[in-house]
Amino acid sequence: MSTTPALGGAASGFRRMWHDLESLGLDDETGGYHRFAWTREDHDLREWFAAECAQRGLDLTTDRMGNQWAWWGDPDAAVAAGDPGVVIGSHLDSVPNGGAFDGPLGVVGALAAVDQLRHDGFLPSRPLGVVNFADEEGARFGVACAGSRVITGVLGADRARGLTDPDGVSMAEAMQRAGRDPATLGRDDETLARVGTFVELHVEQGRALVDLGHAVGVGSDIWPHGRWRVDVPGEANHAGTTRLDDREDALLGLAAMVIAARRAAEQEDCVATVGKVHVVPGGVNAIASCATGWLDARGTDPDSVLRVVAEVRDVVSDFDGLVTQESWTPTTDFDPALVRRMASRLGDVPVIGTGAGHDAGILANDGIRSAMLFVRNPTGVSHSPDEWASADDCLAGIAALADVVTDLAGAGA
Numbered sequence: 001m002s003t004t005p006a007l008g009g010a011a012s013g014f015r016r017m018w019h020d021l022e023s024l025g026l027d028d029e030t031g032g033y034h035r036f037a038w039t040r041e042d043h044d045l046r047e048w049f050a051a052e053c054a055q056r057g058l059d060l061t062t063d064r065m066g067n068q069w070a071w072w073g074d075p076d077a078a079v080a081a082g083d084p085g086v087v088i089g090s091h092l093d094s095v096p097n098g099g100a101f102d103g104p105l106g107v108v109g110a111l112a113a114v115d116q117l118r119h120d121g122f123l124p125s126r127p128l129g130v131v132n133f134a135d136e137e138g139a140r141f142g143v144a145c146a147g148s149r150v151i152t153g154v155l156g157a158d159r160a161r162g163l164t165d166p167d168g169v170s171m172a173e174a175m176q177r178a179g180r181d182p183a184t185l186g187r188d189d190e191t192l193a194r195v196g197t198f199v200e201l202h203v204e205q206g207r208a209l210v211d212l213g214h215a216v217g218v219g220s221d222i223w224p225h226g227r228w229r230v231d232v233p234g235e236a237n238h239a240g241t242t243r244l245d246d247r248e249d250a251l252l253g254l255a256a257m258v259i260a261a262r263r264a265a266e267q268e269d270c271v272a273t274v275g276k277v278h279v280v281p282g283g284v285n286a287i288a289s290c291a292t293g294w295l296d297a298r299g300t301d302p303d304s305v306l307r308v309v310a311e312v313r314d315v316v317s318d319f320d321g322l323v324t325q326e327s328w329t330p331t332t333d334f335d336p337a338l339v340r341r342m343a344s345r346l347g348d349v350p351v352i353g354t355g356a357g358h359d360a361g362i363l364a365n366d367g368i369r370s371a372m373l374f375v376r377n378p379t380g381v382s383h384s385p386d387e388w389a390s391a392d393d394c395l396a397g398i399a400a401l402a403d404v405v406t407d408l409a410g411a412g413a
């Protein structure tokens with residue numbers, strides 16, 4: 001099958017929906033988006049999603065975390081028959097100053113795929129769901145994929161409720177203000193049982209498809225990744241009167257760590273990033289008494305990633321620093337048979353891994369048959385206003401999604 005868009009049902013709806021969302025949460029100065037969980041913008045996005053689902057006659061439900069699921073067909077009848085549904089979708093929230101595509105392409109694309117399937121006269125042999133996951137980016141409370149982590153139980157309800165945003169507002173309070181009851185949080189077996197297969201369409205967050213010259217690719221796995229906190233001690237003192245020999249400058253240790261991480265990542269063919277640092281006391285004319293940095297390291301091979309961290313630990317120990325692991329996620333493989341089936345259905349498409357986490361990975365780790373489709377991003381940039389995909393490529397992604405659904409939920413599937 002070709003991924004050339006059959007423009008019938010999807011194109012005009014896609015353009016209209018994209019236009020609807022364009023100004024929502026937009027920062028006019030930067031051109032980026034601020035769409036954080038359980039805020040006014042998030043509320044408007046959820047209302048928009050509910051209205052689009054109602055327009056299509058899809059039955060909308062919310063789970064224990066407030067993720068929105070809209071069904072074409074009866075998901076519970078399918079569960080009772082032992083043949084649960086196929087779900088497509090993604091998330092509508094963003095990182096601070098995020099791009100327009102990360103998340104919304106998968107939700108808008110799923111709705112447009114429904115339009116395309118109906119235009120084609122498709123009748124699902126099992127229910128088709130469209131999901132809008134809540135709080136995927138973790139931009140407000142610091143835990144990515146909070147929506148899928150809570151309903152799979154990976155993120156405990158008490159811990160989730162107690163997470164706070166930079167203003168000290170807890171997730172429980174934020175949900176309450178948004179009209180949701182935080183007491184409902186927890187693993188949601190009823191919701192998960194309805195999901196036989198999950199396919200998430202997403203803008204690519206790197207340059208693999210650009211270099212390969214393809215508009216669409218099938219995701220095979222999510223790289224192993226982790227976060228480590230690095231604390232380096234020092235001694236606060238005067239920037240003018242303390243001789244260089246007499247200093248214990250915490251920031252020097254942290255700087256060595258940043259360079260070491262970069263070098264080790266190059267050697268190990270990984271990626272390593274220190275994008276957040278905290279310096280105490282933080283004065284221009286004061287020597288740092290304590291410097292903390294957060295290391296994010298990822299790669300295709302878990303052992304290589306851990307060797308990068310070991311190298312960082314080595315360098316930091318020379319400065320009496322401490323490295324603490326905050327999270328570690330091993331390789332997440334999407335369902336190999338599903339990946340093969342999608343790739344052969346779509347024909348000549350690359351199968352690629354990704355360094356970014358997704359709700360599809362959380363569901364896969366819960367044992368749900370899951371995979372992803374990626375749409376080419378010519379800038380290769382993501383989590384920034386420069387993130388981009390052409391309308392033609394988005395439509396190719398939607399056509400591929402509709403094609404995959406036809407295969408997975410069609411007659412004889």
Ligand SMILES: [Zn+2]
Nearest residue numbers: 102103136202
């Ligand atoms: Zn995303």
